[in-house]
Amino acid sequence: DIQMTQSPSSMSASLGDRVTITCQASQDIGNNLIWFQQKPGKSPRPMIYYATNLANGVPSRFSGSRSGSDYSLTISSLESEDMADYHCLQYKQYPLTFGSGTKLEIK
């Protein structure tokens, strides 16, 4: 199975900060990765498709990038509404696997 090592598990940042969350894949997944945002009591929402493509309706302060086996979700200037859990998912190979999640809190 492909392991997705996500970090950090939690973080606290101030409004306006640049925030980066990372998933490292244990095997080659190409760009077959989705980033999801999940707010308390809600279903996940896709934010980034195919590692770097912004989903419809997602603010442009969100971006996705890849460096080798490391995949990053970056928020360029943190806003209060960004407080949520973030999850990565690889869909290159069955079984599909999620990262362990990142809880993002606002200082």
Add this chain to the structure above:
Amino acid sequence: EVLLQQSGAELVRPGSSVKISCKASGYTFTDYYMHWVKQRPEQGLVWIGRINPANGNTVYAEKFKSKATLTADKSSNTAYMQLSSLTSEDTATYFCTNFDYWGQGVMVTVSS
């Protein structure tokens, strides 16, 4: 508008089974795989498996092969997941999704 409408919360006894549903609307049901995802309280997301509604073909994560059974009814655009031999470890919220859209989740509580 695409909607995945899931059935209501379930309180079930240990050792029993439960079948939850996911009714799709707003798109062609047979055009997209339906995936099922488990989330235990305050924990991450776990992929259970997927079904191809067009032909019923299924793929499961190894740990769910004897736990979950996925089916789909093309006539009603509804996907189902049956969970068997329930234990407290199965207490969780279960989502159906095609990853573009998600159901609202079904909370399954296993308790005597």
